[in-house]
Amino acid sequence: MRYIRDSLSQIFGNKPRRPSKEQQPPELLEIYQGKKGNLSKADVEAVRHEHHTGCCNKWQRRRWITLILVNVLFVVSYYFDVQLLEGALTASRFVGFHMADLNSALQVALAYKHIVLNLVIGTVTVFIMWLLLGGRTFCSWVCPYHLLAEWAEYLHLWLVKKKLIKNHTFNRKVRGVFYVIFALLALISGYTVFETISPTGILSRALIYGPGVALIWVGALLLFEVFYSRRAWCRYVCPIGVTYGVVGVLSPLRVKYNAEACHHEGDCRKICMVPHVLDLTVRGAAFDVNQDVGADCTRCGMCVDVCPTGSLVYEFKGLSKLL
């Protein structure tokens, strides 16, 4: 229950809750106590070095390959007329089965105020799929804008490091505000207003049906992210992320944090696109020795890759125990 409540609260922009000492179990407090003053910078550096000599960025590589494969499958299906994955990311047919992007379907339902059976089938299929796979997994493993934004983010971080630009943050609550505004706009105006500017839809269609003027908007967003605000669209605007985030609240696929070996040095928070979900890795901030990362997490696995102590791992609730 606490997981669901805290996840939703974080998705809609609230700061992660911190436990009081009374809420933390004694063994956790012991772990925290045991680390006090014991971790020199050199120690952390040594562990980090050891970690990085092995294979790194395993999950990032898998994720990029998956993301590219899914999008290429759309393109290939159309170009070679093999009916594998027809349509675009907003709605498609996978070997004949209807699939509908949950946020696009929601926009259509709100604007049109009428739903046909095919759309219900597609929505339910996709809902169950992402329920099993983690909700915002869509963002980091499928959304083509995510990949471009990731590259823009590298450029942004490099410019920040060179002290050429400064990152400007926004209040995270603004994404919830956008969500409500776009839902109301669809309901009141009767047009799917968000689709006009959705970089996910624009990019997916551009890949499959050829580029258009709309790519200028996507380019502008990327420039905004490179020069002004890190990952601004995904962090502060995109309602698709909120929709899938809410689905992910009930998902068994999560990233699990274990406080025992954690050095609290914060590498994971530095690399994370949604660092508020990793607030629990701060010393003293976890509720339990083992705790799941909130549903606003995109399950991208960057923290799993970067964590020098293996304190962050993927888990599939129920299944991990069986294996």
Place this chain on the structure above:
Amino acid sequence: MSDKTTKKPKAKKKLSPKRKEQSRREFLRSTVLTAGVVGVSLLGVLPVVQGTSIRLRPPGAIKTPFDEQEFFASCIKCGQCVQVCPVNAIKLADLEDGFGIGVPYIDARAQACDFSCDGLQCVLACPTGALTHHLDYPADTRMGFARLSRPRACLAVQGKGFKGQARGADYKGLLRYDEVDRWNPIQVADYPYDLELCDLCVRQCPIEIRITQCAEKAKQAEASGDSGKVARVAEQHGNECPPKHAIALEPFELPNGETRMKPVIKEGCVGCGVCEMICPVESAAIVIDLDKTADTPGG
């Protein structure tokens, strides 16, 4: 991002003036971001209000000639209709159509819908019913309505014939020619004509072709003494076989008393755009109207 953050006092903390200023700025930035992004998305209303986003839509689009709101709302902008069209007649609108971005349309002059698929594949592919599933046959649709917009340019009106490739050698458009290949549409450029009097718009009209086929079928059925069956089928589907006439060449008299022929649009026109596509005159003498005449045929 450091361990220091854990040592915050529990009580509602007082922000330092610097932090206060930072959070005030962040709030301002967030407000501007909201206004900016929502503002940009609402710009999409302009083409709709100005009427520049109104276009020829695929068969079954739920719209009226003046109002495409329902169609825009119900379309999920996935392009599955584009993928199934055998002649690639359907395209997706770009950003200049505002709220109509990603919504399918047909540029009839470039490539009209010639119903090569017979079964209205785009309608069947549509996952949201934006192309209504209440259509069974090409003749059930009404995408627009043809009009002889430049009668003086029309070759038939001038009493002229036509010889050669209807749209020139470079034209990439496709049409189905039953006598060439029933299942694969070919390029119009690969099918030169030699006509004493140009009647391309009538000759290639998919509805008129269908009427001819129906007549042949009926003749065959009569020959085999099975006329009752055909009559029942025709009754059942009303407009299906044969559909109502869509276009015909009809005589008219010039002021000097000479008799000429001109294409006249009939009630059965579905607005598919093949006449506009095949018209050999630049620019086409016959076009598809989307305005109110589209719903009042013969009016």
